[in-house]
Amino acid sequence: MDAKQIYQTLSEKFTGRIKQFQENTHPASVVVESDAIVDICSFLKRETELEFTSMISLSGVDLKDQGKMLVIYHLGSIRHKHKIALKVELDRNNPHVPTVEKVWPGANWYEREAYDLYGIVFDNHSDLRRILLPDDWEGWPMRKDYVYPKRYHTWDV
Amino acid sequence: MAVVDERFMDLNMGPQHPSTHGVLRLLIKTDGEVVSRVTPYIGYLHRALEKIAERLTYPQFTPFTDRLDYLASMNCNLAYALTVEKLLNIEIPRRAQILRVIMAELNRISSHLIAFGSLSSDMGAFTPFLFGIREREFINDLFEMVCGARLTYNYIRIGGVAQDIPDGFIDKTKEFLDYFPPKIKEYNDLLSYNAIFIKRLANIAVISPEDALDYGVTGPNLRASGIKWDLRREEPYLMYNELDFDIPVGRGEMGRVGDAWDRYMMRIYEMEQSAKIVRQCIDMFQQGDHIAKVPKVLKVPAGEVYVRAENPRGELGFYLISDGSTKPYRLKIRAPSFANLSIVPKLSGGVMIADLVAIIGSLDIILPEIDR
Numbered sequence: 001m002d003a004k005q006i007y008q009t010l011s012e013k014f015t016g017r018i019k020q021f022q023e024n025t026h027p028a029s030v031v032v033e034s035d036a037i038v039d040i041c042s043f044l045k046r047e048t049e050l051e052f053t054s055m056i057s058l059s060g061v062d063l064k065d066q067g068k069m070l071v072i073y074h075l076g077s078i079r080h081k082h083k084i085a086l087k088v089e090l091d092r093n094n095p096h097v098p099t100v101e102k103v104w105p106g107a108n109w110y111e112r113e114a115y116d117l118y119g120i121v122f123d124n125h126s127d128l129r130r131i132l133l134p135d136d137w138e139g140w141p142m143r144k145d146y147v148y149p150k151r152y153h154t155w156d157v
Numbered sequence: 158m159a160v161v162d163e164r165f166m167d168l169n170m171g172p173q174h175p176s177t178h179g180v181l182r183l184l185i186k187t188d189g190e191v192v193s194r195v196t197p198y199i200g201y202l203h204r205a206l207e208k209i210a211e212r213l214t215y216p217q218f219t220p221f222t223d224r225l226d227y228l229a230s231m232n233c234n235l236a237y238a239l240t241v242e243k244l245l246n247i248e249i250p251r252r253a254q255i256l257r258v259i260m261a262e263l264n265r266i267s268s269h270l271i272a273f274g275s276l277s278s279d280m281g282a283f284t285p286f287l288f289g290i291r292e293r294e295f296i297n298d299l300f301e302m303v304c305g306a307r308l309t310y311n312y313i314r315i316g317g318v319a320q321d322i323p324d325g326f327i328d329k330t331k332e333f334l335d336y337f338p339p340k341i342k343e344y345n346d347l348l349s350y351n352a353i354f355i356k357r358l359a360n361i362a363v364i365s366p367e368d369a370l371d372y373g374v375t376g377p378n379l380r381a382s383g384i385k386w387d388l389r390r391e392e393p394y395l396m397y398n399e400l401d402f403d404i405p406v407g408r409g410e411m412g413r414v415g416d417a418w419d420r421y422m423m424r425i426y427e428m429e430q431s432a433k434i435v436r437q438c439i440d441m442f443q444q445g446d447h448i449a450k451v452p453k454v455l456k457v458p459a460g461e462v463y464v465r466a467e468n469p470r471g472e473l474g475f476y477l478i479s480d481g482s483t484k485p486y487r488l489k490i491r492a493p494s495f496a497n498l499s500i501v502p503k504l505s506g507g508v509m510i511a512d513l514v515a516i517i518g519s520l521d522i523i524l525p526e527i528d529r
Contacts, residue, residue, distance in 0.1 A: 025461040026243065053370040057463070059476050059489035074463050074476065074491075078370060078386055085463065106373035109499040117207075132200035132528060142208060 001049060003028030006084050009050070014040060022087075027074070029085040034097045037073075037088055041103045044075060044084075053078045055100070058110035060118035062092070064144040069095040069120055090120065099125040117142035164188050168510075172201050176279045176514045179524030183501075183517075185510065192513055195505040197498060202528035210488040215241050215455050216315055218488070223309035225492065225526040228271050229469045231264035231300075233526075234313035236466040239394055240475040241315045243462045245451075252445035253317035254395045259330070259438045260303070260312060262431040266337070267296040268469035269424040269431075272521040276421055277348050279518040280357050285348045292340055295333050302326050315455065317448030327439060334436050341429055349425060358421060359412035362504045362516045366415070372503070373496035376471025377423035378520055381407035382415035388467040400437050402430045417519035424521070427469075456483055463491075470494055470521060492526035 001009070003023070007030050011018040017040070020031040032040055044052040052075040061070040073086040088097055099122040100107045111122040112131040119140035122128060130137060139146055149157060171182040180201035186194040206225070210218050222237040223230040235257055242249065249257075274289030297307045303322050304312040312319050348354055364374065369382040379386055387404045389397040405426035407419035459481035465474035471493025478487040497520050505513050 027463060029461070054373050056373065056465070056472070057474055057476060057489065057491035059487070059491075061478065061487050072476065074474075078384060081391060083463075104373070105371050105503070106496055106499055109495065130200075132203045134200070141205065 001080065001082055003030075003082070003084055006030070006050065006082070009047075010040065010043075013043060019089075025085060027083040027085050029072070029087050031087045031089065034071075034088040034090060037086070038098050038100055038103065040086065041073070041075075041100045045103055049080075051077050051079050052084070055104040055107050055110070056083070058107060058114060060114035060120050060142065062118060062143045064092070067092045069118060071097055071114060071120060073100070095120040096123055097121075098123045101125060116140075119143070165193060170513070172198075177517060178275060178522055181498075181517075181522075181524055181527075183513070185513070187510065190509050190511075192505050192508050192510055195502050195513065197501055199498070199524070200528050202525050204529065206529045207488055207490060210485050212484065214483045215457055215485065218485070219314055220309065220311045223311055225490065225529065226268075226468060226470060226473070226494070226523050227308060227525055228523060229264050229268040230308065230310045231260040231313060232268075232466065232468040233473060234310065235261050236464065236468065236473045237475055238313050238315050239466060240462060240464040240477050241457060243464050244457050244460050244477065244479055245315070245455075246458075247316060247449050247451070249317055249395075249449055250446040251396075251443060252321075253447050253449070255438050255441055255443075256318050256322065256447065257313055258395050258397065258400070259435050260300070260310075260318070262434045262438075263296050263299060263330075265431045265469045266428050267293045269428050270296075272424050272469075273344060273348075273421070276515075276518040276521070277354070279514050280354060282348065282351075282354070285344065288340070288344065288347070292337060295336070299326065299329060299333065302329065314448065316451035317446070319448075321447040327442070330435065330439060334432055334439075338429065338432055341425060344425060349422060355411050355418060357511075358418035358515055358519065359416055361412075361417040361512050362508065362519065363413045364415045364420075364500065364504065368500065368503065369415070372500040374471070374500055375493050375496065376468065377427060378420055378471065378497055380405065381419040381423045383407050383409075388465060388472060392465070394466060396441075399441075400434050402434050405430070417515050420519040420521075454483060456481065457485075465491070468493055470523065470526075471497060473526075490526075490529055492529065494520075494522040494524075495527045498522045498527055 007021045017033045017036040022029040044050050056074040056076045059072045069090040071088050076083045114120045116130040166187050168185045171177040172180045182198040184196040222233040225233045270289040270293045274286035277285035304310045364382045366382045369379050385406050407414050411418045457479040461478050463476045465472050474491035476489035480486040
């Protein structure tokens, strides 16, 4: 199925939850409501004509000027060989989105990484800890307004 | 078997441990020799590459990609160059494409040689490691000829390759192609079909195809589970669609499909195929430019792309958001080893500690690309 058809299938199934279709990205993206993400993902994985077998990647993005955070899910299907990106837009001051760990267990680490670097909270995540940085690190380094620390423990940076 | 809590002991494997293939720490809950749970701790090599990317221009970031998977720097350079070129929409000269494929495949061989060697030394056989290093030395010499470096090449650039090949490179490569394939038989005689080695790996840590997909495992580890998925074939980049090569998949020759031995053997089969690809590329060689015309001050048109390439360890992807300036707005690196390592806790419930070493070795992870 091409991206346009996937978008149409989704908007028929989840009326009102699908916000936008962006054709000029590669792969094409579908912007969806953040609280519907788990339903949408399990639908995408289960449905035989879509069968998104794997979550290729999950990235956080900080859109500081628009006051938004994005989470982008790149999904791919081994059987049908199609790809799509799902996007959810979150409030930058309180970024929250349900975890898709139950759909693709591999999402666990990716979500921990987005939490670690952007401070995006994945609700109901089984193990939401920092993954790349030390547990006592302060702040969310990949945010655009991150202030570099002068000191870490006893070290001058 | 019922076990009481007092019998568990916490054991740290790493961060400084030869079998963790870098600075990886595994916290193991053990019941005697049996592992009950493994928790990986990563991040010891975190250099904030994604943050650095946002502060550098596009060409300036190329040498940083060398430091992702340092055993396959050419492939990392290549994936990054492909990503930026996707937004730039430029035509890569034919000669540059052929050179890129040659370098990528030679680097795949040298990376798999380390995978082969380090797994063997993990299993207690040191000689094969030296065999692997010996052949890799030949490839390092070839790379030194083209770019002067033996580890971090910075050779594949946005638009093509850094410089044309020197005289004698083709002859030396042909010499390697005559020298190398017979060595594979030597590896098989020495290690692959060695009874002790098979006993250590067959039926260990079987990854089912469903699990492999759920956890995003890619590359030889995915193919070992019986799924024929290779981006060189599925989403051909450069000129891979013109080349004739096979994609080996796990068949469970010594045990079950997707066991550690299958994962090991994928690398051996792939080295044969890569040698075959390089030979074809040499026959296709033609004169021409080695790099397309790329402006000195490179402004990349605004847009969003996710581009991926088949690295020795699996799918390396770059998710790039450009705002039209000279620097990336966001560059997310999707590293194959990150996903490949995330399946370890799932695989290692109830295995012996010695088998845990086999699991890590057979997955062939590399830490700098996990920690970035």
